[in-house]
Amino acid sequence: MRIGLIIGTGVDFGTSEQWPEVRTPYGPAYAATIPLGGTEVVLLRRHGPGHNVPPHLINYRANLWALRQAGVERVLATAAVGSMRKEMPPGSMAVVGDFIDFTKCRDATIFDRPGERVVHIDFSTPYCPEVSAALEQAAAQLGIRLERRLTYVCVDGPRYETPAEIRMFAQWGGDVVGMTGVPEVVLAREMGMCYGGLAVLANYAAGIGDGPLSHEEVIACVGKRRQDIQNVLERAVTIIPTTRGCCSLP
8 A cells, every 4th residue: 555645835844855847637746755754655745846736726536646656545634724713723633524515626537528327426425434544543642732623625726715704614514725725635635545634723814813914824823833733644554554445546
């Protein structure tokens, strides 16, 4: 079993590895193999090697296909998100348990052309329970607090949300808001890979905290938890079962 690791804003693992281009049917992606938790994982920077691709322009299909081509069966992904709950302050960490897709302009599926059959993918369990449990167990073993499994609202960005949008999302049952979790989790399922998300609540969403939002505060907040993030992921890699019995895969 091979594990893939998708890292987002503020997480770098201190790697100085070269980022070779991986050719996929959807365009190029960039991934490197690094040691983690006593094994090799396929590391992919979501925003590109230089963190220069904004969330609405990320080639999610190429990224996930590159992991699949590398033989990845399990995916761990980090995400910096905004908290829509006053009781969950910036700096908190959580496993993602569900999502609401509020994106409008993304290539959200690999089943986008007529074929031999029409494919519908079940999302009754949006995130892999085995990968999610491994993240929770890893944090518990390390004495790191994780919030309950949260509902992630995904928007296109790159702008931040308005206070009215945040009030609406919270009324829908959303806990955090971000710009990258979807279609990543969907494409992983379509490509037969189990996916679990580790979220860092990097700021309060618009209207929840005081003052304007900035990318700099997000980077600073994630940076303070960087070692905890790496420790949880490194431990989780050793806990994830080698045989999958978790969810319905195509």
